[in-house]
Amino acid sequence: MTPIEVHGLRKTYGGFTAVDGISLSVAAGEIFALLGPNGAGKSTTIEILEGHRRRDSGDVLVLGEDPGLAGRRWRARIGIVLQTATDAADLTVRETVRHYARFYPTPRDPDEVIASVGLTSKAGALVRTLSGGQRRRVDVALGIIGNPALVFLDEPTTGFDPEARRQFWALIRSLAADGTTILLTTHYLDEAAALADRLAIIAGGRVVADGTPSTVGGLAQAQATVTWRDSAGLHEVRTDTPNTVVGTLPPDALDLQIRRPSLEDVYLDLIGARS
Numbered sequence: 001m002t003p004i005e006v007h008g009l010r011k012t013y014g015g016f017t018a019v020d021g022i023s024l025s026v027a028a029g030e031i032f033a034l035l036g037p038n039g040a041g042k043s044t045t046i047e048i049l050e051g052h053r054r055r056d057s058g059d060v061l062v063l064g065e066d067p068g069l070a071g072r073r074w075r076a077r078i079g080i081v082l083q084t085a086t087d088a089a090d091l092t093v094r095e096t097v098r099h100y101a102r103f104y105p106t107p108r109d110p111d112e113v114i115a116s117v118g119l120t121s122k123a124g125a126l127v128r129t130l131s132g133g134q135r136r137r138v139d140v141a142l143g144i145i146g147n148p149a150l151v152f153l154d155e156p157t158t159g160f161d162p163e164a165r166r167q168f169w170a171l172i173r174s175l176a177a178d179g180t181t182i183l184l185t186t187h188y189l190d191e192a193a194a195l196a197d198r199l200a201i202i203a204g205g206r207v208v209a210d211g212t213p214s215t216v217g218g219l220a221q222a223q224a225t226v227t228w229r230d231s232a233g234l235h236e237v238r239t240d241t242p243n244t245v246v247g248t249l250p251p252d253a254l255d256l257q258i259r260r261p262s263l264e265d266v267y268l269d270l271i272g273a274r275s
């Protein structure tokens with residue numbers, strides 16, 4: 001069974017079309033990233049897949065069921081990390097995670113989950129005393145405590161420091177390696193490049209490109225730009241074979257640079273952020 005299958009998804013708010021015919025499929029154990037500017041329709045899409053929002057039209061199957069109709073057993077197989085942080089009652093990290101574990105038929109071990117999000121040293125601290133990034137890690141812990149087959153992560157690492165982000169990436173990779181399917185939205189292109197097996201770039205409610213982080217939008221075929229400076233000035237050459245160009249440079253060439261388009265270049269072109 002394909003964990004996520006979406007075809008022709010549409011959602012309007014009043015007269016405004018937020019999602020305008022999105023189709024995508026995510027395979028078991030795959031990490032799939034949705035990228036796109038603010039207001040592109042990522043959260044609306046993910047909320048429909050979570051069963052938190054109704055669609056206007058389109059076919060949606062999540063773990064084999066229509067999220068608009070699925071019941072508690074389906075919900076227990078899904079982990080969700082929302083954009084907004086969990087309300088922190090007067091509970092410690094360990095109490096909070098244990099409390100949530102009781103909602104699921106086959107939860108993971110709370111202490112193991114706390115360790116996997118790097119919060120062991122804060123397990124006894126009240127959640128409301130944690131920093132923003134630490135609270136976000138509690139959100140992630142609550143998203144995976146139910147041992148879900150599928151995890152939705154809406155901008156999961158916002159507010160994480162660089163080390164915490166890398167620890168989080170390792171956690172997500174290990175979940176995927178164990179067969180968990182991951183759908184995440186992110187504004188960090190390095191996060192998508194580091195984590196995603198496949199990704200879709202969404203703009204104006206439509207998928208404008210999809211593929212792997214190294215091939216999306218024609219990245220694999222894109223030419224390299226070689227720049228250098230010599231006594232005649234600055235030179236720039238676009239080429240498929242940068243090594244050959246470098247081999248022909250004069251001995252006084254300085255400041256040699258070979259640059260290939262990055263995911264960020266492709267992304268900015270596709271969303272029309274530059275001409």
Ligand SMILES: Nc1ncnc2c1ncn2[C@@H]1O[C@H](COP(=O)(O)OP(=O)(O)OP(=O)(O)O)[C@@H](O)[C@H]1O
Binds near residue numbers: 018
């Ligand atoms: N409840 C709502 N009522 C009316 N319009 C809405 C509602 N929710 C979202 N929208 C609009 O739908 C569009 C898509 O919003 P959505 O939250 O899906 O975008 P997003 O890609 O997740 O953005 P961000 O990156 O800022 O989280 C936006 O223009 C937003 O203003």
